[in-house]
Amino acid sequence: MAKNVVVVGAYWGDEGKGKIVDFLSGDVEFVARFNGGDNAGHTITIEGKEYKVHLIPSGVFQGKKVAIGPGVLVNPETLCNEYDYLEEAGFKPKLSIDARANVIMPYHIEIDKAREGSGKGVGSTKKGIGPCMEDAARRTTAIIIDDLVSDALRPRLKKVISLKEDELRKYDILSNGIDEYVEEIAVSYEKFGKKIKGFVTDELTYTLTEASMKGGVLVEGGQGTLLDLMHGTKPYQTSTITTAEAAFATLGLDGRLFKRVLVAKAYPTRVGDGPFPTKIEGELAKQIRDKGNEYGTTTGRPRDVGMPDFVALRYSAHINGLSRDDGWALTLVDVLAGIPFKIAVAYEKDGKRTTFPARLDGWKPVYEEAEGWPEISKDEAKAICSKGYEALPEGVKGYCKRLVGFTGVPLEIVSLGKDRSLTLVKGVRERTLEYLK
Numbered sequence: 070m071a072k073n074v075v076v077v078g079a080y081w082g083d084e085g086k087g088k089i090v091d092f093l094s095g096d097v098e099f100v101a102r103f104n105g106g107d108n109a110g111h112t113i114t115i116e117g118k119e120y121k122v123h124l125i126p127s128g129v130f131q132g133k134k135v136a137i138g139p140g141v142l143v144n145p146e147t148l149c150n151e152y153d154y155l156e157e158a159g160f161k162p163k164l165s166i167d168a169r170a171n172v173i174m175p176y177h178i179e180i181d182k183a184r185e186g187s188g189k190g191v192g193s194t195k196k197g198i199g200p201c202m203e204d205a206a207r208r209t210t211a212i213i214i215d216d217l218v219s220d221a222l223r224p225r226l227k228k229v230i231s232l233k234e235d236e237l238r239k240y241d242i243l244s245n246g247i248d249e250y251v252e253e254i255a256v257s258y259e260k261f262g263k264k265i266k267g268f269v270t271d272e273l274t275y276t277l278t279e280a281s282m283k284g285g286v287l288v289e290g291g292q293g294t295l296l297d298l299m300h301g302t303k304p305y306q307t308s309t310i311t312t313a314e315a316a317f318a319t320l321g322l323d324g325r326l327f328k329r330v331l332v333a334k335a336y337p338t339r340v341g342d343g344p345f346p347t348k349i350e351g352e353l354a355k356q357i358r359d360k361g362n363e364y365g366t367t368t369g370r371p372r373d374v375g376m377p378d379f380v381a382l383r384y385s386a387h388i389n390g391l392s393r394d395d396g397w398a399l400t401l402v403d404v405l406a407g408i409p410f411k412i413a414v415a416y417e418k419d420g421k422r423t424t425f426p427a428r429l430d431g432w433k434p435v436y437e438e439a440e441g442w443p444e445i446s447k448d449e450a451k452a453i454c455s456k457g458y459e460a461l462p463e464g465v466k467g468y469c470k471r472l473v474g475f476t477g478v479p480l481e482i483v484s485l486g487k488d489r490s491l492t493l494v495k496g497v498r499e500r501t502l503e504y505l506k
Contacts, residue, residue, distance in 0.1 A: 072096050072097055072284035072285055072286075073097075073281050073284050073285070073286050073287070073326045073327045073328065074093055074097075074286075074287045074288070074327060074328050074329075074330055075287075075288040075289075075290070075313045075316045075317070075324075075327050075328075075329050075330070076089055076090050076093065076287065076288070076289050076290065076330045076332060076398070077289075077290040077293070077294060077311060077312060077313050077316070077329070077330075077331060077332070077389060078290065078292060078293030078294060078311070078331075078332050078333075079293060079294055079295075079331045079332060079333040079381070079382055079385040079386070079389075079397075080293045080294070080295055080333060080334070080337040080338070080339070080378075080381060080382075080385070081292075081293050081295045081296055081302075081337065081338070081339040081340070081345075082109065082291070082292040082293040082296060082340075083293070083334075083338050083340070083363070083365070083372060084293060084332040084333055084334045084400060085332060085334055085398075085400035085401060085484060086111060086127075086289060086290070086332045087110075087111025087112055087113050087122070087127045088111075088112075088113060088114070088127075088400065088484060088487065088489070088492075089330065089332050089398045089400070089482060089484070090111070090126065090127040090128060090287065090289045091113045091115075091127045091128070091130050091131060091489060092482070092489055092492050093287055093330070094127065094128035094130075094131040094133050094287055095131050097128070097133060097280075097284075097285045097286055097287045098133065098134060098280050098283070098285035098286070099128075099133065099134045099135070099136055099276075099277060099280050099285060099286045099287070100126040100127065100128025100129075100131075100133050100134070100135050100136070100286075100287045100288075100289060101126060101135070101136040101137075101138055101273075101277055101286065101287070101288050101289070101320060102124070102125075102126045102135075102136070102137050102138060102141050102288075102289055102290075102291065103138045103140050103141065103288055103289070103290060103315065103316040103319045103320050104138075104140045104141060104290050104291055104292070104309040104310060104311055104315060104316070104319065105141060105142065105198070105290070105291025105292055105307065105309050105311070106124070106141060106142035106143065106144060106173060106196060106197075106198050106201070106291070106309075107123040107124050107144045107147040107148075107173075107196055108193070108194040108196040108198045108291075108292075108307070109123065109291030109292050110122065110123045110365070111123075111127050111289075112487075113127055113130050113489075114487035114488050114489070115130060115488070115489055116488070117488065119487075120155075120158060120160075122151060122155070123147055123151060124137060124141065124143065124144070124147055124148050124151055125137070125148070125151050125152065125155060125162050125164065126289050127289060128287060128289075129155055129160050129162045129163075130160055132160075132163075133163070134163045134165070135162055135163060135164055135165070136164070136165040136166070136167070136273055136276075136277065137164070137165070137166045137167060137170060138167050138170065138273065138319055138320045139167040139169035139170050139273075139319055139320075140170070140309060140310070140315070140319030140320075141167075141170050142170070142171050142172075142173050142197075142198055142201045142202065142205075142308075142309070143166070143170050143171070143172055143173060143214060144172075144173040144196065144197070145172060145173075145217060145258060145261035145262070145265065146257070146261060148166075148261075148265060149261050149264050149265065152164070152264075152265075164268045165268055165269075165270050165273055165276070166214055166265060166268045166269045166270070166273075167214065167269075167270065167271075167273040167274075168213065168214050168215040168218075168269050168270060168271050169213055169214070169215065169271075170213060170214045171201055171202075171204070171205045171211055171212070171213055171214075172201075172212045172213060172214060172216070172217050172258075173196070173197045173198070173201045174197070174201070174212060174254065174258075175254055176200075176230075176233070176237055176242050176243075176254075177197030177198075177200040177201045177204070178195065178196065178197035178200075179197075179240060179242045180197070180200040180236070180237075180240055180242070181193055181195045181196065181197045181198070181199060181200055182195045183240040183242075184199075193341065194341075194365075198307065198308050198309070199308045201308075202308035202309065203308075204229075204233075209229075209232060210229045210232050210233055211229075212225060212226065212229060214265075214269055215269070215271075217258060217261065217262040217265075218262045218263075218265065218266040218269050219262075222255060222258065222259060222262065223251060223255050226251050226254060226255060226258075227247060227248070227251045230243070230247050230250060230251060231247055234247065237250075273320075274320060274321035274322075277320055277321070277322060278321065278322060278323070281322055281323065281326050281327075282326075284326075286322070286327075288316045288317075288320065288322070288327070290311055290312075290313075290315075290316060291309075291311070292307050292309075292311045293311060293385075294311055294312055294331075294384075294385040294388055294389060295381060295384075295385065296311055297310055297311040297312050297315075297388070298310055298311075300312065300388045302343055302344065302428070302429050303427055303428055305341065305342050305343025305344075312388055312389050313327075313329045313331075313389040313390060313391075314389070314390060324390075328394065328395055328396070329389055329390065329391050329395040329396075330395065330396055330397075330398050330481055330482070331385060331386060331389055331391055331395070331396075331397055331398070331478070332397075332398045332400060333382055333385075333397060333398070333399060333400070333472075334361075334399070334400040334401040334404075335377065335399060335400070335401050335402050335404065335405040335468070336357060336361075336374060336375060336376065336377055336401070336404070336405055336410065337374075337375045337376075337377070337378050337381065338361075338363050338372035338373060338374050338375065339372060339373045339375070340365055340370050340371075340372050340373070341370075343429070344428075344429035344430050344432070345373055345375055345429075346375070346378065346380075346381075346413065346416060346429055346432055346433065346434045347375035347376040347377070347378045347413050347434050348373050348374070348375045349374055349375055349376060353408070353409075354373075354374045356408065357374045357404065357405075357408060358371060358372065358374050360404050360408075361374075361401055361404040376410055376411050376412065376413060376434070376436065377410060377411075377412045377413065377439070377468075378412075378413040378434065379412055379413060379414055379471070379472065379475045379476070380413050380414065380415060380416055380424075380425060380434070381413075381425065382472065382475070382476055383424075383425075383475055383476045384424065384425035386476045386477070386478045391476075391478045392478070393477070393478070393479060393502070393505060395478060395479075395481075396478060396479045396480060396481030396482070396498060397472060397473070397476075397478055397479070397480045397481060397482075398481055398482035398483075398484065399468075399469065399472070399480060399482065399483050399484065400484040401484065402445070402465055402483060402484060402485055403444075403445050403450065403485050403486050403491075405441070405442075406441070406442055406443060406444045406445050406462075407441070407442075407443060407444045408441065409441055410439055410441060411436035411437065411438055411439055412436060412437050412439045412468075412471065413434035413435065413436055414435055414436070414437050414475070415434070415435035416429075416432040416433065416434060416435070417432065417433050417434075417435050418431050418432045418433065422435070439464075439467070439468065439471075440463070440464045440467050440468075441464050442462035442463070442464030442465050442468075443462060443464075445462070445485055445486075447486060447488075447491070450485035450486050450491045451490065451491065453485060453493060454485065454490070454491060454492060454493045457493070457495050457496040457497075458483075458493065458495075458496045458497045458500045458501075459496070459500070461483065461493070465483070469483070469501060470501070470504050473501045473504040473505060474504050474505070477505060479498050479501045479502050479504075479505065480497050480498065480501040481494070481497060481498050482494055482497065483497060
């Protein structure tokens with residue numbers, strides 16, 4: 070596999086990207102995050118122990134240099150706490166933060182909570198992501214990392230709050246005077262700024278570009294393609310761009326130097342509001358949710374569970390620009406073991422079928438039957454990973470064959486468990502390329 074890689078999610082997030090990034094990080098110098106904020110989380114399992122991160126890239130567990138790009142929305146309190154957590158766990162981050170990244174302020178979080186509490190939200194995580202992006206787009210009310218680590222924070226903050234005064238009073242966030250509110254925020258945020266100042270740089274794009282010329286960069290995304298601000302399932306999206314091309318645009322990298330790896334778990338899940346065509350209910354959904362621990366890394370919210378959706382995966386492969394030079398990473402194969410399932414191959418509404426609609430409301434999946442596979446123990450998974458693709462259960466190989474044939478994209482990786490060691494790579498791509506001949 071090419072050393073420069075971008076890893077993004079194919080569904081609505083929670084696909085297991087963290088494990089794939091951690092697994093692939095061994096071959097690179099830098100792992101950079103390009104989007105989202107602390108509304109997204111990655112869970113990494115190393116020798117049976119789980120670690121959770123929300124802002125610092127998963128490459129930290131391989132001892133790699135890690136970078137937070139200008140497209141990431143940074144909650145500095147989360148970042149500082151996460152740094153301490155990793156350091157205490159024995160993983161001291163070699164961290165760089167782009168000075169242009171936008172900062173999530175306390176009022177962003179309060180506005181987010183107020184909107185969601187009014188019943189007019191879209192099921193956000195209430196982390197302030199949307200309101201922060203609104204200020205970034207408005208420009209005059211944005212506060213960036215460069216402001217946070219400079220002496221200009223207080224005057225900048227006073228100007229911004231003056232411009233936002235009506236909105237803040239509308240939500241009862243600003244109940245006293247502007248000066249008092251500025252002081253309240255500045256006291257804590259100046260401490261955060263001092264702590265991260267040594268990691269902040271104006272040169273990140275040049276540093277990553279130089280590293281990519283030597284084949285040494287892995288870029289990770291938060292959330293998934295179907296939450297993308299432009300191409301996602303409207304209006305239930307995140308507030309940032311989640312696709313592979315956005316990684317190159319925000320970090321200033323040459324996409325021609327990168328392999329794209331699109332992560333899809335064997336079944337889709339979704340949190341928050343919005344239509345979910347293949348969603349299942351009842352005991353089967355509970356069985357998958359509990360077996361796969363389908364509860365949000367960031368919020369703890371139970372995730373809705375669905376049948377495999379090849380319509381959505383084909384759309385994601387297209388939107389992310391995947392070709393035969395790129396590949397799928399299929400995760401949580403072990404969770405779907407022993408569970409009966411069908412595969413969605415089309416959407417239908419009023420007698421019509423579509424590729425993938427802008428709004429999913431009312432569209433129903435058209436299913437085809439699928440062959441399942443038996444339970445895979447940890448020892449069996451280790452044996453399969455050592456033997457190669459042909460050792461996979463026939464049902465898994467059949468699933469892979471249909472995925473590759475339906476989307477036109479080879480398979481790169483099959484994950485058979487949470488641990489880094491339970492990952493199959495050797496021979497997968499070569500074998501599945503035969504499906505495209």
